[in-house]
Amino acid sequence: MGRIPCCEKVGLKKGPWTSEEDKKLVAYVEKHGHRNWRSVPAKAGLERCGKSCRLRWINYLKPDIKRGNFTMEEDHTIIQLHALLGNKWSIIAAHLPKRTDNEIKNYWNTNVKKRLIRMGLDPITHKPIKTNTFEAYGGGHGQSEDNINMNHMAQWESARIEAEARGSVFQAGSHSSHQPQLIxxxxxxxxxxxxxxxxxxxxxxxxxxxxxxxxxxxxxxxxxxxxxxxxxxxxxxxxxxxxxxxxxxxxxxxxxxxxxxxxxxxxxxxxxxxxxxxxxxxxxxxxxxxxxxxxxxxxxxxxxxxxxxxxxxxxxxxxx
DNA sequence: AAATTCCACAACCGCTTTTCT
DNA sequence: GAGAAAAGCGGTTGTGGAATT
Structure with missing residues (x-):
């Protein structure tokens, strides 16, 4: 389309946000809402582009964002939904209350993905990378170098199948019955x-x-x-x-x-x-x-x- | 104690989709 | 209906702190 992204305007600040900037943005959004992000920086007194303000608000400043470690349940949900949907972070995030897509994406890339690879599973398909993976990871004739836990792999595969089959995050029990339907x-x-x-x-x-x-x-x-x-x-x-x-x-x-x-x-x-x-x-x-x-x-x-x-x-x- | 490496996560970038005029 | 602007999305990069050498 040839449009010039707002972030390419000269003189606009980039990089980490300061607490002062955060305060300005929060104060503005709480008072005026967040329609038309392009006009927000000027009105809020920020030397940032609208896109940067929007991201900062959505991923960090917005109230009711849950931060910190992911729980086992959240971890399980992410794995199951990813097995089903792939890298549809926004859809996955819609089913993890108070978590942002960016946060889930980061969590996946820095934590879950590595775990999958360590287990000899393809992080995209959640399937063994090759048919003789089990032998390669010590599941064959007992030469268990790293002694990869087969039960762990079985559990993982089970979770994948379960997710594919019925998306168990929506099963009754705990708070899951209150989770929103898929968007x-x-x-x-x-x-x-x-x-x-x-x-x-x-x-x-x-x-x-x-x-x-x-x-x-x-x-x-x-x-x-x-x-x-x-x-x-x-x-x-x-x-x-x-x-x-x-x-x-x-x-x-x-x-x-x-x-x-x-x-x-x-x-x-x-x-x-x-x-x-x-x-x-x-x-x-x-x-x-x-x-x-x-x-x-x-x-x-x-x-x-x-x-x-x-x-x-x-x-x-x-x-x- | 200093240098280096690793890791998590915030932020950026480019593209697509949606909305507006 | 077309074009432009805004919003949304996912991949990637940059940064700062922790861990290791």
Whole structure:
């Protein structure tokens, strides 16, 4: 677009904020609110750009921001939602009260990501980096150099599967029942591939809907991995084959070609109606309708919709 | 005690999306 | 509907303090 970012104006201060600047910004925002950040610095008497003021307010000064160490529960929630959604920090933050996306992102990059790597798991997919990872990390014939705890890995994988399957942060118990529903308005709507085909874009949106519905569903669903199912398959009328991890207690095994039997439900029609007729605004209605049907198999979504070419699986996996 | 390395986190940057005119 | 401005988002960098040598 060629716009000049406000931060490039000469003479504007950069770097860490002083307490004096913080006071000015807080005083201004508390008095006048924070509409039109561009005009805030001048009115608040700050030599900062509006963008910098906005970030400072959102990430640090805003009231009701929780700071300090993450609790075990928060840690668990982050892992599960990341397994499900990937680097969608703003969506993840929406489900951790009083935590900012920036804080969660930092926590992930400095803490959780390293933990995953140490465990031989890919921080993007949460899956073992390679098939013989267990041997490499001492899980094979007893040459446990670092003696990586297999139970720990199993727990991690279990958490990933659990997150994929049903987003257990939304289960009843503790305060989680009071957590907000997923913010549907934040569902990414851009296509995950270069095609401008509107139907494909909608299909991508619908898939994202499904992933999020899984996370909001309080009832157990089939252990279908939303990260493992190719975005675009032409499934057989009866079943399809995907992989699945199994925790046997002492070790993990990966089963290929897990057979998921399809069950009949009304979802297909709802989704088809959505794709054919809906405006984007209808998405929330469609999601709610979809949710209530409790579709048991994702294959229902796409059965009989083989007339549009889809993206490759890689592009899918990074965009759920 | 000084120098170096490591780490956490605040802040910046560039891009995309949304809103406004 | 088009263009511009504002807001939002995620990746990356910079900084300061803690830990280590």
């Amino acid at each position: 549907l308005s934040k569902i990414p709507t851009q296509p995950c591939f270069s095609s401008s085909d509107s139907l494909s874009t909608k299909r991508n949106t619908v898939y994202n809907m499904y992933a999020l519905v899984l996370a909001t569903n309080h009832d157990p669903v089939l252990p279908v991995s939303t990260l493992s199912i190719p975005y675009w398959q032409t499934p057989s009328p009866v079943s399809t084959n995907i992989g699945r991890f199994t925790d046997t207690g002492s070790s993990l095994s990966y089963e290929e070609n897990v057979n998921i039997t399809e069950t009949s439900c009304q979802t297909q029609k709802i989704i088809e109606d959505y794709m054919l007729n809906s405006q984007d605004d209808d998405i929330i209605v469609a999601v709610e309708a979809f949710r209530t049907t409790r579709c048991e198999s994702i294959q229902e979504l796409f059965r009989g919709s083989n007339d549009v070419e889809g993206p490759n699986n890689d592009s899918f996996e990074r965009n759920v």
